[in-house]
Amino acid sequence: MIVRRVVIHFVCLMCVSSLFLVSSAAGAMSIDSFTPVSGTNTGQVTITITGSGFQSEIIDQILLNQSVTNRFPCTSFSIHSDTQLSVTFDITQQKVGSYQIWMKTRSLATYVSQVPFKIMYPVSPKVTAITPDSGQVNDQPFSCTVTGSGFTFDSLVELVHESGTIYQASTVVHNGDSLSASFSVDTEHGGVYHIQVVNGDGQVSSELVYFTAIGIPPVVTGVQPEIGLTSEERIQVTVTGSGFLDSCVLRLCHPDSGEIVGTTGSTVVTEEGTSVQGTFDLSGVTVGAYIVRVVNPDGQSNVEDVVFSVVHPAPVVISVNPDSGLTSEESVEVTITGSGFLDGCVLHLRDPESGEVVVTSGPTGVNEGGTSVQGIFDLFGLSVGDYVVRVVNPDGQSSVEDVVFRVSHSVPVVISVNPDSGLTSEESVEVTITGSGFLDGCVLHLRDSESGEIIVTSGQTVVTEEGNSVCGSFDLSGVTAGNYVVRVVNPDGQSNVEDVVFSISHPVPVVISVNPDSGLTSEESVEVTVTGSGFLDGCVLHLRDPESGEIVVTSGPTVITEEGTSVQGTFDLSGVTVGDYIVRVVNPDGQSNAEDVVFSISHPVPVVISVNPDSGLTSEESVEVIVTGSGFLDGCILHLRDPESGEIVVTSGPTVVTEEGNSVCGSFDLSGVTAGNYVVRVVNPDGQSNAEDVVFSISHPVPFVISVNPDSGLTSEESVEVTVTGSGFLGGCVLHLRDPESGEIVVTSGPTVITEKGTSVRGSFDLTGVIAGEYNLYVENPNGVLSFDTVIFRIQSPPNPxxxxxxxxxxxxxxxxxxxxxxxxxxxxxxxxxxxxxxxxxxxxxxxxxxxxxxxxxxxxxxxxxxxxxxxxxxxxxxxxxxxxxxxxxxxxxxxxxxxxxxxxxxxxxxxxxxxxxxxxxxxxxxxxxxxxxxxxxxxxxxxxxxxxxxxxxxxxxxxxxxxxxxDRNISPNWANFSLFLPEGNETRNISIISESYPDATWEFWDFGDGVTAYGNPINHTYQSAGNFSITRKVVFQNSSSQCRREIRI
Incomplete structure (x- = not known):
């Protein structure tokens, strides 16, 4: 008993160990993919499988499994590696469908593919036609025959709606290359369906063969409202009947041609399909009766001739312009605004009580929108009163608004009055007024143009038979001088509106003389006394141009004598053009004298106070100077004159004068002028010149040395010819070589030759006996002035032979x-x-x-x-x-x-x-x-x-x-060093530049900070405006460069 239990325990332990090994192996082997993934059932197929662990344990068998009752093994397989094998199946006459690949091992483990292998028929279905290809939805089910090829015993017939819904045939009878099918759709709306055949292996036909299910046509029994206006852009209608489908469309069609004149947008259909609402746009639709059509989405529409009428709207009158006329007018053109006016309409004026038509227009003109109509009324002989305006369209419709047009007598019109003026001393001035519309019993008035107050009223008047002229008289005694408006007031109270003026004035002033009779353009207040007669308080004095009559000067307040024979005032002559002007006295009533009494205006003599700068150099071709003083005129000229002979030695170019005339700018060309002191003269265009002796000094420039070439010589040379470049060199100048420590002159050149502009001088040195070393080179002009800068000249001993x-x-x-x-x-x-x-x-x-x-x-x-x-x-x-x-x-x-x-x-x-x-x-x-x-x-x-x-x-x-x-030159920032020389005051905006040039420099660049750049070695620069500037110099050598920047204020 004990032995049996031990054996049982041992066997159980072995079973558990065996299961543990299978599980481990199962975890090591897997099927990841295979190819091909399908085959037809007409022969063998070899499948290549990839995965892992194919050699981890022994594979006994590989099968294709569809179900418990339908699986079959492979005919052979071969393992190529742990990750790949191939297997062969005989799939002849095998059932179509999806199969899983099974791999069985000796450990009783089974490994299954996740993706199926499909066995398919050798052919795919194709559809060529369906008969019949349409049917009424109320005749379902539909019995049809589908013809084509590739059908199998298990083929199915499907109807695919455009929404994606699929309806499968309920009965399919196979007849080789045709299929008898019976099918129904679950909608009464009809539609188009795609016919497709699906074989048992899942293959589907792709041909585009369609079957149309025709819906039930709609029926229209009525439309509400039945009438619409051509002016309505959105009129909502409700159509009643049956068979209305969602998304149906409402149309208005011409009864003869069938032309569609109106179509609704979206519609709303009741659930029972017995009523549909939509909106028509009738703007632009021709008047007439149209048939209502309801068109369902399947294209079917009603056939009943239910009528919808389109008519014009009744005319509406808003206003008439003008809204009145005169009984004397035979042709008054009016414009009536409103809506609904049609071509051929007629305009009436009707009696508001009796309704009688008293005036009918002739032909009318209607604008494109029918909102305005023009016509003509003949008002001649019509009774005065208010009348109602009516517009009657050709269809007989008439406006009903009581817009009024008033007919009245004509307003009197004044064209002229003769005479048109009088004096305050006249007690009876008879006048004749011409115009129209004057009635017997009318009165003449003179009215103040501002207040409208009646100043004078005529006595009895006489009117001509035609009413175009009236005579009366005015009493002007005591009336204030001025302009008054003439008014004719008829017995009906109507008065003219024309501002025909009648002037009442004082006597004209007369000028005999003016004292003083002249002044200067610099005088701001010249008091004058004008004598004559007729001067009134508040009169103004004018100076007028004798040719153009333009007023050039007007006096301020004036003072007149009690008798009006003398008047005093002041003139501001500053800025007035020189010339002779006529004196005019203008009284407050606007009357002015006509005598040509003359007042003369002339310029003051120019005065010079200073000149800046007050000196220049003989080398300067353009020295800009500013002369201050007074009385300078545009176009004046600046002179420099010899103080003894008075001879003009320099004349400026164009000048610029300040607005006040107290400063003038110009430029002198001093090149070639003898050094000395000269007197500044400003000569105005009228020839007047200043007399002050303001002095401008001209001197020779200080010589300025930039470089010497060659810059060295040998102690053995008796004649070394050198060329010194710079500026300010004068004929007869001498070259010196000086000891830099003691300042002693060790060599002096012989005769020299300078260029025309004094920028270069040539001379020769005798260096025999001179101690080798570096010496400063100076240029000394004949006037004893030495150059204030130096360059180095090196003297060397000759090399040994x-x-x-x-x-x-x-x-x-x-x-x-x-x-x-x-x-x-x-x-x-x-x-x-x-x-x-x-x-x-x-x-x-x-x-x-x-x-x-x-x-x-x-x-x-x-x-x-x-x-x-x-x-x-x-x-x-x-x-x-x-x-x-x-x-x-x-x-x-x-x-x-x-x-x-x-x-x-x-x-x-x-x-x-x-x-x-x-x-x-x-x-x-x-x-x-x-x-x-x-x-x-x-x-x-x-x-x-x-x-x-x-x-x-x-x-x-x-x-x-x-x-x-x-x-190569040693690298140093000092090579680009330079210094600047600014003339005293710096008014000329010109600077001189002192810098050393280098024969070994590749190039040299200057930036003057005002947008101007230069290359080489410039010696001066002129700025166009004042300000702060940065001057940069850059010198580039073969393997290095040097740069220097200096700030300057101009």
Missing amino acids: SYEITIHSGNGGKTEPHGIVIVSESSDLSIRSTPCAGYTVKNVYLDSIPQGPVPVFTLPDIRSKHYLFVEFSQIVPVPTPIPTIIPMPPPTPEPIFYSISVTSDYGSMITPNGSITVQEGSVIPFQMTTLTDFHIVHLLVDTIPVHVHNSWILNPVTKDHEIHLVS
């Missing part, structure tokens, strides 16, 4: 150096002789003279060329006495020479230089120096850079060479 030393050796040894050596005068040269093994120095020959067997021979204080030869001899153990023979130099083979071109950059010097010819094998030492502020960059030997210091040896020479010493 050099000599060729030719060194050769015989067999058995060599020398160092060897070949041709160039050495400086007074220098020493050591030659070392090195014998080969078994040889010794036998003798050294200097210019064929033996010097003995010297291993190191020194040639001291060299002052000429030499030839040196070293002879070597073989060492013999037992020397045999031989006679002493003085060896001669071996014959020299034909020498070979090469050309060497030696050059250097500006700022450096290499010795020797130029184009030199040397013998093959020569050793050439070079010495290199630089000017102050320069350094050596490198030496170019046949374009190959070689870094050197102050010397270098070319050893030996075996070909032609090109040697160039490259140097």
Whole structure:
């Protein structure tokens, strides 16, 4: 019993372990994907499966499983790797549908694909036609025959509505390439359906074959309202009947042509489909009767001829313009505004009580919108009164509004009055007034034009038969002078409105004289007294242009004598044009004298107080000056005159005068003018000139030195010609070289030559005996003025001469150096002789003279060329006495020479230089120096850079060479330094620039801060306006640049 229990426990333990292993294996194997995913049931198919763990355990069998009753195994499979295998199934005649791939292992684990494999028929369904292809919805179900190909015993027929709803045929009979189907749709609305056939394997036909379900046509029994107006843009109608569907459309159609004249937008249908509401736009629709049509979404519409009538609206009158007329008018054109007016309408004036038509218009004109009509009324002989306006359209409709048109007598019209003026002293002035509409018993008035007060009323009047003229008389005694309006008032109270004027005035003033009879344009208040007669309080004095009659001056308040024979006033003559003017006295009533009494106006003499600047230089071509004072006129000219002879030496160009005439600007060209003091004269266009002796001084400019070329010379040169550039150099000027410490003049040039503008001077220096060094160069003009700036001129000692030393050796040894050596005068040269093994120095020959067997021979204080030869001899153990023979130099083979071109950059010097010819094998030492502020960059030997210091040896020479010493200026911000010179006061806005130029500069750029830039080395600049400016100078060298900025206030 105990043994049995142990065995049972062991077996259970083994089972649990086995399940644990299967679970682990199941977790390691999986099917991820396979291809192909379908096949037809006509043969075999091989499927390639990818996944993982295919070699983790043994696979017994692979199946296609559809259900418990329908699964079948593969015919073979092959495992390619742990992640891929292929399996073959025979699916001939197998049931179509979806199958899962099962993999069974020996551990009884089963692995199933997540995606099914589909077995399909070898053909897909195709639909070519359906018969019949339409039917009425009330004839359901529909029995149709679908023809095509690829149908199977399990094929289904479906109708797909455009909304996506699918209706499946309830009965399908298979007849090979045709299917008999019966189906119904669950809507009475009809519509278009897509026919599709679905085989049992899920394949669906794609051909576009359609079946149309035709709905029940609507029926219209009535429309409300039945009438609409052509003016209505939105009239809502309700159509009653049956069979109305949602989204149906209402139409108005012409009864003969069937043309659609109106269509509604959205409609609202009742649930039962017996009523539909919509809106018509009748604007622009022709008047007439139209048939109402309801069109359902399936295109069916009613056939009943229910009528909707479109008519014009009745005319409405709002206003008439004009709204009145006169009984004398035979043709009064009126414009009536309102609505609904039609072409051919007629206008009436009707008696408001009896309704009788008293006036009928002729032809009328109606505007496009029917809102305005024009016509003509003949009012002649019509009784005075109010009448009602009526507009009657051609269809007989008439307006009903009581808009009134009034007919009255004509208003009197005044055209003229004769005479049209009178004097305040006249008691009876008979006048005749012409015009129209005057009635017997009318009265004449003179009225104040502002207050309307009646000032004068006539007595009895006489009117002509035609009523176009009336006579009466006015009593003007005591009436205030002025202009009055003439009024004719008829017995019916109507009065003219024309402002025909009748003037009542005082006597005309007379001018005899004016005192004083002249004044100046500078006088702001000139008191004058005018004598004559007829002057009234409040009169004004005028000065008028005698030609144009324009008033140029008007006096302020005036004072007259009691008798009116004299009047005083003041004139402001400032700014008045010079000339003769007529004096006019204008009384408050506007009357003025006619006598041409003259008052003359002239300019004041100009006065000069100062000139700024008050000096200039003979080198200046344009000196702008400002002269202050008074009385300066536009177009005046500035002169500089000799104070003794009075001769004009300078005349300005165009001038600018301030508005007040107290300042004038102009410019003088002082080039070529003799230095000295001159008197400033301002001459106005009228020839008047100032008399004040304000002085303007002209002097020579201070010489200004910019550069000298060349800027160096040798102490051995007797005549070094130099060119100094700058400005202000005068003929006969002298060049000096001065010691910078003591200021002593060490060299003075001989005669000099200057350019025409004094910007360059040439001279020559004798430098013999002058100590080498740096000296300041000055230019001294004949007037003793020295240049206030300097440039450096360097005097150098000439380089020592050099000599060729030719060194050769015989067999058995060599020398160092060897070949041709160039050495400086007074220098020493050591030659070392090195014998080969078994040889010794036998003798050294200097210019064929033996010097003995010297291993190191020194040639001291060299002052000429030499030839040196070293002879070597073989060492013999037992020397045999031989006679002493003085060896001669071996014959020299034909020498070979090469050309060497030696050059250097500006700022450096290499010795020797130029184009030199040397013998093959020569050793050439070079010495290199630089000017102050320069350094050596490198030496170019046949374009190959070689870094050197102050010397270098070319050893030996075996070909032609090109040697160039490259140097550069030391980097410093001071190269761009400059200084500025501003003339005193700086009114000219001109500056002078002092800067040093550099021959080695690549380019030089200036920015003056006012938008003007320049290149090179400018010496001056003129600003066009005052202000603060920044001047920037930039100098660019081969490998560096320098920049300087200075601020200046103009």
